[in-house]
């Protein structure tokens with residue numbers, strides 16, 4: 016267990032709901048859930064066996080104090096942001112955002128599941144687009160295709176070849192991006208400074224909450 | 228011209244459902260003068276549109292019958308049907324009210340013989356049966372309607388159809404010259420008892436009401452089960468007329484939902500528990516009911532009723548708010564969701580789905596022609612700012628018949644106090 020994680024576990028001993036309310040973004044909404052089940056019934060995660068728990072179950076587990084199981088679960092990472100749950104919830108819980116808030120909290124504590132594909136995608140995407148302020152699609156695709164090794168990457172690339180050619184023809188994909196060309200922000204330094212500042216502010220806010 | 232005798236010691240009751248009738252009777256039986264204004268051509272309100280009512284499973288006509296007898300025996304109550312209040316001015320103890328009267332085109336001579344109905348061929352929607360069928364444009368709203376007097380629908384007035392009806396009447400009861408009129412009257416206090424309306428189920432889009440024929444509402448189901456209803460009391464599927472033996476009930480359809488009605492409608496758990504009896508009554512052990520619920524709210528003395536339904540092996544309970552409904556090739560509605568006891572997902576086909584839609588106050592979105600305080604759901608609150616206007620029954624809250632009647636009696640008492648004060652001041 017990481018250090019931050021141990022500290023939080025000790026501080027909120029036996030009150031995981033309070034921990035989520037105070038530390039995870041949108042966590043204060045969890046207690047509003049009345050366990051009606053509409054979100055779970057609406058959630059595509061629920062219809063795929065590889066996905067641990069639908070949202071209503073996650074909310075119940077939070078109340079039941081199943082800290083370890085919740086934070087290390089892949090559920091929040093599997094949320095597709097389809098917003099089915101969000102629009103149907105009779106208590107108007109911003110479920111999609113709560114799922115993301117808990118995911119981010121688990122990540123911050125260093126207990127998010129390792130090698131989780133959507134977590135990997137999020138990181139790769141962030142690193143990619145913050146470099147120039149625009150997504151370099153060719154490099155993003157490359158890093159995703161080759162994440163499981165060279166041969167797997169080639170195979171995936173060949174599979175998707177026709178799609179890629181179609182995108183190039185429609186001017187949706189610029190192959191020059193492979194060499195560092197393609198679209199970029201005009202003021203790269205500026206956007207990076209902005210993002211750095213935002214990150215600093217957010218980190219400060221969260222650290223203050225964690226220290227409170 | 229319709230003449231109405233009223234002074235500032237008169238109590239005006241708006242809405243002639245069970246609550247309005249009760250308030251009117253309670254006040255009149257203490258000696259007060261009462262004017263009862265009802266929008267429909269008949270009294271009784273939504274209670275009259277139920278097949279049976281809980282907890283005793285008796286027919287509502289029975290309870291209404293007693294009230295009608297009291298009403299007929301009481302000369303102090305003037306009943307105005309097809310009437311709506313259009314304006315209120317003045318203050319507590321001294322209101323001036325205008326009431327718009329829509330012509331019925333049938334006068335007191337009517338014996339309800341039915342000849343006019345036989346003579347016309349034009350048809351209109353059967354409002355009493357929630358438009359599930361059609362009726363003739365010269366009609367008695369329902370068999371127990373009070374007043375027992377036919378109505379000539381305005382859509383045929385001025386056409387040869389109306390002339391046919393008039394020619395058929397042996398009692399000279401049909402008057403096609405009647406015009407809409409506005410009468411003014413005085414009142415010392417007003418009881419507002421306009422009741423409720425079923426929540427518009429089409430707004431709950433994942434349930435596809437209005438699109439899938441075999442998804443209906445609880446008020447419609449009452450009419451299907453009633454021998455006086457459009458199917459003669461047979462529980463049949465609207466799509467193909469087949470017997471519906473495997474019926475699902477979806478609780479909180481529109482209630483307890485920030486996207487629809489915020490409040491718990493209170494009667495609908497009991498309503499569905501009651502309706503499982505209809506399925507059992509119609510098909511015996513072949514009739515299966517499944518209730519999908521968040522939690523069952525059978526309050527206080529109704530717990531017994533719930534326990535008995537629960538003990539019936541033909542009724543199952545699934546703790547889940549249904550997420551959505553689809554339809555298979557035989558037009559069976561298929562319910563999708565997760566059973567929160569064990570987190571098991573389901574997709575269950577049924578013959579018929581009944582949405583337990585909630586109660587919306589009928590005053591919501593309607594201008595009461597006076598300043599009246601309402602809560603966030605639109606129900607009339609007890610507030611001193613309402614002065615001499617008192618809410619009663621489902622206009623004030625989602626209530627069952629018993630509680631509606633209690634609330635009506637309370638409103639009548641408040642109204643009586645106001646007119647008593649007026650009487651003392653004038654003495």
Ligand SMILES: Cc1cc2nc3c(=O)[nH]c(=O)nc-3n(C[C@H](O)[C@H](O)[C@H](O)COP(=O)(O)OP(=O)(O)OC[C@H]3O[C@@H](n4cnc5c(N)ncnc54)[C@H](O)[C@@H]3O)c2cc1C
Pocket residue numbers: 241242243244245246247264265266267270271272273274277279280281282310311312420421422423424425445446449494498501589619620621622626627628629631
């Ligand atoms: C499916 C279903 C099943 C139910 N089953 C039961 C049961 O088994 N037992 C039980 O106790 N309760 C039951 N209820 C509840 C019951 O219907 C209500 O408690 C009852 O109708 C309340 O009576 P009310 O007079 O307050 O309102 P209403 O019955 O709505 O009467 C209001 C009257 O006012 C009139 N009106 C409306 N607006 C105006 C206006 N502007 N001007 C003049 N008149 C107006 C209406 O036409 C109506 O006649 C059930 C409800 C539903 C939906």
Ligand code: SF4
Pocket residue numbers: 047048049050051052053054055070071074100103104105106107108110
């Ligand atoms: S839909 Fe909303 S209230 Fe219902 S279980 Fe999900 S989060 Fe809770």
Ligand code: SF4
Pocket residue numbers: 054057058059060070093094095096097098099100101110111114
């Ligand atoms: S937004 Fe996420 S949690 Fe909600 S239904 Fe879609 S996938 Fe499930």
Ligand code: SF4
Pocket residue numbers: 333336337338339340341342343344377395396397398399400401
């Ligand atoms: S209006 Fe005349 S014909 Fe029609 S039911 Fe009444 S008495 Fe009979």
Ligand code: SF4
Pocket residue numbers: 478479480482483490491492493494495496497522523524583585
């Ligand atoms: S009475 Fe039952 S069905 Fe009706 S709103 Fe309340 S909980 Fe839902």
